[in-house]
Amino acid sequence: MISECPGAPAGLARQLEEVVLQASVSPYHLFRDIAEVTAFRGSLLSWYDQKKRDLPWRQQAEDEVDLDRRAYAVWVSEVMLQQTQVATVMNYYTKWMQKWPTLQDLASASLEEVNQLWAGLGYYSRGRRLQEGAQKVVEKLGGHMPRTAETLQQLLPGVGRYTAGAIASIAFGQADSLAPLCQATSVVDGNVARVLCRVRAIGADPSSNLVSQQLWSLAQQLVDPARPGDFNQAAMELGATVCTPQRPLCSQCPVQSLCRARQRHWTVPAVPATLGALGPDPGSGQLPQKGQP
Numbered sequence: 378m379i380s381e382c383p384g385a386p387a388g389l390a391r392q393l394e395e396v397v398l399q400a401s402v403s404p405y406h407l408f409r410d411i412a413e414v415t416a417f418r419g420s421l422l423s424w425y426d427q428k429k430r431d432l433p434w435r436q437q438a439e440d441e442v443d444l445d446r447r448a449y450a451v452w453v454s455e456v457m458l459q460q461t462q463v464a465t466v467m468n469y470y471t472k473w474m475q476k477w478p479t480l481q482d483l484a485s486a487s488l489e490e491v492n493q494l495w496a497g498l499g500y501y502s503r504g505r506r507l508q509e510g511a512q513k514v515v516e517k518l519g520g521h522m523p524r525t526a527e528t529l530q531q532l533l534p535g536v537g538r539y540t541a542g543a544i545a546s547i548a549f550g551q552a553d554s555l556a557p558l559c560q561a562t563s564v565v566d567g568n569v570a571r572v573l574c575r576v577r578a579i580g581a582d583p584s585s586n587l588v589s590q591q592l593w594s595l596a597q598q599l600v601d602p603a604r605p606g607d608f609n610q611a612a613m614e615l616g617a618t619v620c621t622p623q624r625p626l627c628s629q630c631p632v633q634s635l636c637r638a639r640q641r642h643w644t645v646p647a648v649p650a651t652l653g654a655l656g657p658d659p660g661s662g663q664l665p666q667k668g669q670p
């Protein structure tokens with residue numbers, strides 16, 4: 378029942394927005410039917426199961442049984458990975474988790490210690506906000522991380538829609554006993570946005586409101602309700618390692634048969650970062666580049 382879902386009003390409003398949005402977008406930029414969505418999920422997840430990188434935060438999220446500790450581990454990794462390369466984050470993450478393995482440990486650290494460990498990662502406010510968040514969870518939330526994307530975003534300082542979605546899906550992916558509107562949470566970061574834009578030939582600016590909403594809507598439609606955390610990580614991994622900005626490795630891509638960019642540019646090795654405008658199917662041989670109608 379919708380009334381039992383903590384995020385129901387926002388979720389309902391979002392659903393209505395999505396209905397209006399879907400009505401205004403050409404079917405060319407959407408997934409055709411559930412069979413296509415199922416094929417996308419299956420191909421992406423089986424690729425991820427075979428090829429996923431061995432990253433310390435992934436291991437931590439898989440091994441940790443305590444939900445608060447698991448969510449904290451995912452939160453730290455997501456904040457460190459904002460604007461920073463995976464290779465750089467790995468050492469920092471390992472040191473951080475060794476020094477402050479729990480929210481309580483971080484909450485009792487001094488800001489000076491946090492800044493010291495953060496030195497070299499840049500954007501120091503990220504470390505400070507993490508610590509403020511840990512203090513809030515310990516002092517005001519009984520030591521328990523909020524359990525939904527909506528409440529994570531509402532209650533934790535510096536946690537936006539993307540980070541909240543990542544924590545909720547990766548750490549609490551099994552929490553699908555929640556109401557239907559809350560049961561699977563998608564995420565759209567730069568990597569996911571690029572993959573979705575290419576797969577559905579969306580070339581308008583992904584940071585614009587309309588396109589951003591459309592991408593969230595597509596991601597929400599695609600996310601696998603049985604494995605939301607893995608699905609979201611797989612989509613990010615695909616963007617980071619295969620569907621790269623400059624030279625996507627289309628011949629190695631698990632969703633190439635569903636990719637409109639691939640279908641239309643199959644002889645072109647470098648698929649542009651953005652393709653075609655969001656609107657009616659251009660129908661011509663070449664997709665317009667960014668900035669063109």
Ligand code: SF4
Pocket residue numbers: 572575576619620621625626627628630631632633636637638639648
């Ligand atoms: S086929 Fe190429 S452009 Fe399409 S999603 Fe895969 S890597 Fe990206």
